[in-house]
Structures are given as structure tokens and as C-alpha cells.
Amino acid sequence: MGEPIRQQRRGKGSSTWRANSRNGKGDVEIKNAETAGTVVDIQHDPARTAPVAIVEYEDGEERAILAPETVQEGDEVHIGPSAPIEPGNTLPIGEIPEGVPIHSIETQPGDGGKLVRASGTYAFVVTHEKGGTRIRLPSKSFKKLNTQCRATIGKVAAGGRKDKPFVKAGNKHHAMKARGKKYPHVSAVAMNAVDHPFGGSAKPGMPKTVSRHASPGSKVGSVSARKTGNKTE
Known part of the structure; x- marks a missing residue:
């Protein structure tokens, strides 16, 4: 009789299959307020592929955000629908012009940013439609989102990390x-x-x-697949 297959060993949850993230900077999310702040430091985060920028906001709170390219210490970043279209600023995607690179995109308004967060990645607004805004993801697939979902302008820093x-x-x-x-x-x-x-x-x-009801030893490949191909919505 053979040994447990890879999926069974991974599902056990032992230290072999567990990422070491104890030294991470914690949650890196967009602040849920209309405000401005100053970048006070750029730091390496062992738990992610991209560096983080430490921003001190007007209310005195310090919070980490994903560091966009060209943003450095001393720069000001703004959050709100009237913020300038500059790297590091965060706006609703309905206010962002077509073709502008964006990252840390919310899937629901106020969730802090869930999409396009790896180093060197970016998406961009394709078109503003009735009932939503369509964006193109790094995977070349398209996704339609609520116009009030926010995104940060610019590309995530540390592009070319895999070239070394x-x-x-x-x-x-x-x-x-x-x-x-x-x-x-x-x-x-x-x-x-x-x-x-x-x-x-x-x-x-x-x-x-x-x-879906196959035995654990044979449950490999496409489990209970309904269809194949990439989703466009």
C-alpha cells in the first residue's frame, strides 16, 4: 500500500506545509477614511513579496500600506474621491481614468484591498460601464466591480524580483x-x-x-468541476 498522497499530507497541517509568517508586519490594508498622510519609512515585510510603506496619517495613526513604485520617505499620500491621480493615492475606481495602473483593489467597498498585491503587479481600468467599472487583472482576465470599490494608483514596488x-x-x-x-x-x-x-x-x-465524494486517496485533479476556462466577470 502506498503512502498518503501530497494532498493528504498537506491537509494534515503539519509544520512542513505551513508558511513561516511570524515576523510579518500584520494586516496591510487601505484606511477606511478620507484623509491624508506622510510616508515615514519603507520597510521589508518577510511575510510578503512586496515592501511596505509606513504612513502617518493626520489623526496620528501609523499604518502600513503596500509601497508603490516611485513612492519614498517624505511623500504625501491621499485617500478620497478628490485625491490627485498620483502613485500612492487611493480613490474609488469610478473616479480613476481608463488606462491608469492600479493595485490593492477592493472587491467590496471598504474591505481594505484584496486584489493585485504581489510585487511588480498592477491592473488598470478598461472602461466605465453602467452599474460598474471593468478592470483588467495581471492574469489578463477582466472583472467588473462596484464603482465605489477603492484602489491605489501605481504599480506595486519590487518588480523584477524573480529576475535574480x-x-x-x-x-x-x-x-x-x-x-x-x-x-x-x-x-x-x-x-x-x-x-x-x-x-x-x-x-x-x-x-x-x-x-466531490471520492475517497481522499483519489481526490486529485479537478474536484467536482462544473466547467473549464477562465471567468470573464
């Missing part, structure tokens, strides 16, 4: 360990048939869709 070569296996090991992933990662079709449902051969023509 790892050079040696130790650097790759530590990079994968920080993300809570097992390294090295063995392809399922390269395993023996006893170790994985995809093992033994490439199995051309074998469907990858399995039932």
Missing part, C-alpha cells in the same frame, strides 16, 4: 520553505501508480475530474 537567479540550491530551498511549500516538487505523473492516481504512466485520455 538563485545561483545555488540552498537559496532555492530557503525561498520555497518561506512559502510553506514542499521542495523539491515531484510531478504526479512521474510517480509510481501506488503513490498517486496519476502515476504509472502519463495516462493519456484519462479524465482529471473527480467526484
